[in-house]
Amino acid sequence: MELDQILRSRSSVRNYDKKKVDPSLLKKIIAAGENSKALYEDITLHFLLLEDGQEAARKMSGYAGYFGKTIEGPHYVAAVTASKKGYLENLGYRMEQLMVTAFQEGLGTCWIEVLHHESKAKALLHIDDPDLLLLALTPIGYPKVGIGEKLVKSIIDEKSARENLYEMLHWGTWNSKKGESDQEPWVSVLEKVRFAPSWANQQPWQFIIDGDTLILAVMREKKDGLNRNRIDGGIIMFYIEAMVRQKGMNGKWVGPKEGVEKKYKIPENYEIIGSFSLNNAFE
Numbered sequence: 001m002e003l004d005q006i007l008r009s010r011s012s013v014r015n016y017d018k019k020k021v022d023p024s025l026l027k028k029i030i031a032a033g034e035n036s037k038a039l040y041e042d043i044t045l046h047f048l049l050l051e052d053g054q055e056a057a058r059k060m061s062g063y064a065g066y067f068g069k070t071i072e073g074p075h076y077v078a079a080v081t082a083s084k085k086g087y088l089e090n091l092g093y094r095m096e097q098l099m100v101t102a103f104q105e106g107l108g109t110c111w112i113e114v115l116h117h118e119s120k121a122k123a124l125l126h127i128d129d130p131d132l133l134l135l136a137l138t139p140i141g142y143p144k145v146g147i148g149e150k151l152v153k154s155i156i157d158e159k160s161a162r163e164n165l166y167e168m169l170h171w172g173t174w175n176s177k178k179g180e181s182d183q184e185p186w187v188s189v190l191e192k193v194r195f196a197p198s199w200a201n202q203q204p205w206q207f208i209i210d211g212d213t214l215i216l217a218v219m220r221e222k223k224d225g226l227n228r229n230r231i232d233g234g235i236i237m238f239y240i241e242a243m244v245r246q247k248g249m250n251g252k253w254v255g256p257k258e259g260v261e262k263k264y265k266i267p268e269n270y271e272i273i274g275s276f277s278l279n280n281a282f283e
């Protein structure tokens, strides 16, 4: 299945069949995460299988999921990462690759971040590595609703569920707008990837097109501390890069340089997390 089709048919799964997943398949999914491409190679990140999903969900109750409500799944996967510049984006970028593999194997997943209950969650799940933070989890198993139904639903929901791309697009600098121009290479990429998942479907990303270069900004969080939106940023970075490749082009993400926020006139409640330059013309 092509990536744009995956994006249109995937959705977060919150209802799971009790049926266990074959251990060899679970191993394959974990391997897909462990071998996933990194945004930043120097950041250690691992995916751990929690075989007893019911027990994990019970322990996490009150700490993980919207309003502390966990999702029952036959198994869970936990992501643990070193804390280093760019680690939240790197987590989003890599864990989404694991989730795409799970989807391709007919399995459901649902992002659950535990940024604000990190040490509690780690202790409850007996993850002892002192150098790594437990920041995200996902249940994993067979969806209770058939994939076919999901596909239909996602197509029906498609328009209302995601914001209009042009609301998130800026040309050259922040708030510089222009009319719809689907001939632009970046527009055709972004039209597809805007279906990426995000926390509470907030779609906290904004895009600035500066010639061949795309600049990605995400909303800052009101509270001080970790910006959860950076995980969403990493997720869409993965899809953007994959979509660029699907369209026969190349390029790579680079982290923000000093002073870029000023250059692009980014408002204070947003921050730039990366830029991507195309180095191949569209065919």
Ligand SMILES: Cc1cc2nc3c(=O)[nH]c(=O)nc-3n(C[C@H](O)[C@H](O)[C@H](O)COP(=O)(O)O)c2cc1C
Pocket (backbone or CB within 6 Å): 010, 011, 012, 013, 014, 064, 065, 066, 110, 111, 112, 113, 195, 196, 197, 198, 199, 200, 201, 231, 232, 235
């Ligand atoms: C970082 C992150 C954290 C999320 N946390 C939760 C969560 O705690 N509980 C939940 O039910 N869904 C969670 N979600 C799933 C989003 O609600 C979902 O991706 C969004 O509503 C879009 O729906 P879709 O994934 O079905 O396309 C999370 C998604 C992301 C990316």
